[in-house]
Amino acid sequence: MLTDRLRRLNRYREIASLFVKYGFGYVLEEVGLFHVLSLKDRITADVKSGNTKEAGYRIRCMLEELGPAFIKLGQLLSIRSDMLPEEIVKELELLQDQVPPVPVNEIKEKLHHEFGRPVEDVFRFFDEDYVAAASIGQVHEAILSTGESVMVKVQRPGIKQTVHTDLEILRDIARLIEQRYDWAQYYNITDMVEELSESIRRELDYTEEARNTDMVQMQFEDCESIKVPVVFHEYSTPQILTMEKVEGIKLNELNTIVIENEEKRRIADLLVSAFITQILKEGFFHGDPHPGNILYNPEAQQLIFIDFGQVGRLSASLRYDSASMMMGIMQKDTQRIVRSIFSMANVPSDIDEQHFYDRVDGIRKTVESSSKDGLSLGLTVKELFTAAQEHRIILPKEMTMMGKALITIEGIISGIDSSFDMIEFAKPYGEQVMRERYDPIKMGKRLWNKAEDLSDTFTNIPNQVDKVLNQASKGDLKFEISLSEINRILHKFDRISNQVSFSLTLLAFSIVVLGLIVGATFGNNTILTSVPAIEVGFIIAFGMFLWIIYSILKSGRF
Ligand SMILES: Nc1ncnc2c1ncn2[C@@H]1O[C@H](COP(=O)(O)OP(=O)(O)OP(=O)(O)O)[C@@H](O)[C@H]1O
Structure with a gap:
């Protein structure tokens, strides 16, 4: 136990002094970790640098020196071009292990x-x-x-222990940063670190x-x-x-042998069909398809994949959304692209939908007009995800992994056969996924699953309401809503009151109240058994009615 704590403390010091060495001492200062530094390190602590390229370089050097957990963390972050500045991503891609x-x-x-x-x-x-x-x-x-x-x-x-300790420290640092900075809280960086740690643990x-x-x-x-x-x-x-x-030549060394154009096209064909099959058909794909992980055996005319430490998994609905997004890009259908992004991601309630639509439309048109030799699917996806990120849309990590894999594959293909049109090649696969979605048997299955989920939800409502009312009657009911959450809810109300009429809002409230009454009646609720339920519901609904009238008058929107 004691040795564990000491190991952690020592590692803290090492990490803190490397923060300082590479000019990030101010972060330690701001999160209140400055005290772990020696005086010398404190004095050498740098100030903030506005140069992202240079900062990216320093981050890379720091991660390399910090060791495997941090190198892996950087490599995993290098696929988040939707979240990090381009210069930093480029540096992270260079991370050497x-x-x-x-x-x-x-x-x-x-x-x-x-x-x-x-x-x-x-x-x-x-x-x-x-x-x-x-x-x-x-x-x-x-x-x-x-x-x-x-x-x-x-x-x-010893790698497991080292990585384990480092991940614990990373979690602590993330928590401290979140306590200190609003942006860190907003992007939920502790969850992000948790997710990355999980990927690293899986690789171990x-x-x-x-x-x-x-x-x-x-x-x-x-x-x-x-x-x-x-x-x-x-x-x-x-x-x-x-x-x-396995025997073969790595794709990044392919130019060391002589191969006919026809064979080059065959390699490109194989590579793209293998990837599109993995992404759109199987929903299980190589997460790190860099050219060192793909080999070609000229004798057997075989493409060989190695190193499956990182894989991406797409659920049926994510596969559908990806196919729909790609089809939207191919068919120049902005509405479809926006719809599929909304369907795959966590969209903030106060998003400016028109603004996002215009941004997506702009990307689609710019990419189209600038791509004389054919549209780049991977780059378009990347641009779209960056726009999503700018609108605080949170995408599942599998989608960013897929975007990165597409870019890597396109990069390899352009080096082998620049005339290869990936979009034309991918089209039939996308169409097939879309058709499957509307297959009557599959639709029936999905509906059945949804019905099962709904019936579970409905049968649980009386118990849940009963529980809440019981807690309320004992004075134990607590609400935990963060400030940003309140803002979001207020925004949402604002949007709703702009969009639907007053009577609809009242109706919605009445339904909620009715739900409470039904729940209380079914669940033999302790508070309401002595009072006629309908009357209680009426009083609550009337109170809400007065409150809504008051709020609307106050807002001047009447
Ligand atoms: N099955 C194989 N046949 C031939 N060579 C292989 C095979 N597996 C690995 N290698 C060789 O070993 C190298 C490293 O393997 P691999 O890519 O699996 O490790 P890594 O994932 O980079 O390691 P780490 O997990 O530490 O990041 C490959 O680039 C390749 O040269």
Whole structure:
């Protein structure tokens, strides 16, 4: 316990001094963490810099030096171009996770510990030279006793503990920042850190990566042109991942060999169809499709995907919304694009819908007129998500991951075959998802599920109302509404009173009151059993009626 606290305190100091070293000392000062610094660090503490490019560079250096948890955090944040300035995103994309290798004897010890027997007993051959040394794992080549060539990814010793401690500290810092800054509260950065921590924790569990690899393998089991390495589960643990060794040239090294144009087109074709299938058909896609994670085997004419540490999952409705948004872009239908964004995201109640529509329309037209060699789907999606962010629309992280994956794939394609038209290629897939949505059997299923949800909600209403009234009768009823929430509610009322007539508002209130009465009657409520329910309801409704009249007169809107 004590060692845990000390470890945390030390790590706090290290993190604080790196904040200062890279010019972010003022953040520590503002959140009240300045006291953990030494006097020297305090004096060297920098002031705010208005230069985002330079700040981006400093952030990158700082994250690299802070270690794996922070590097992963930066890499995950690099897909949030909807939230962060472009210059900072560009720097985060450059984050290197090439760290010094772990000595082979430590790797062997780890394998011994995980398998419960020496490496020599597990593998016929284990190459002491590493293939890759990344922030979380180190990859070595090996041969199984059964003769298969494999790649063994071994987690760095102690990495789990380090990342765990760092994530705890990150959570504390996020909480402090949220207490201090309104914007941080608004964007709910503690939740954001929580979400990112969850992704990092998942990457630390190789069982999850093994499962993801299996899933994608199943997606393409009938497709000979696409390959995903087989996982050897009996040689894998949560910290060791043993996979079939695949042979091929990484797509970022494709220019080192001579290939015909026809073959290039085939690669582009395969890559786009694999991705569009994953996103729109399966709703399960490679979350980090950079060209180092995709290989091409010219002999087998196969495209190979590796590294499924990060994957994106789209629910059926998100798949539909994505397809609808893409179709909106392709068919120049602004209304459709706006509708699909509203459907997939969390939209603030006080949004200026017309302003957002105009912004989307502007993006659509600008992208269209500037793209002589064909529209860029990924860039348009990115611009749209940035506009959404400007309007405080919160998108699910899967959507931003999808946007980033599209841009990466388009980037790779333009390097292989610049004449390839991704939009034309994607169209039939989008149309298919849209058609499926209106398939009578699927619609019936969705309606049935909705009806089940509704019936649950209705049967729960009397109990819930009973509970609330019981609490009210005991004086235990508490309302917790934050200031920003009150503002939002007031905005919403404002919008409603602008849009619907006074009588409709009154009707809405009456329905609520009626709901209370019905709930109280069904639930044998303790307060209302002694008083005729209808009379209580009437008194409440009359009180509300007077209040509404008073408010409207006061606002001068009559
Ligand atoms: N199945 C495989 N066959 C051939 N080479 C592989 C295979 N798996 C990994 N490699 C090699 O190892 C490198 C690193 O593997 P991978 O991308 O899975 O690790 P990483 O995700 O970068 O590590 P970390 O999880 O620490 O970020 C790859 O770029 C590739 O060169």
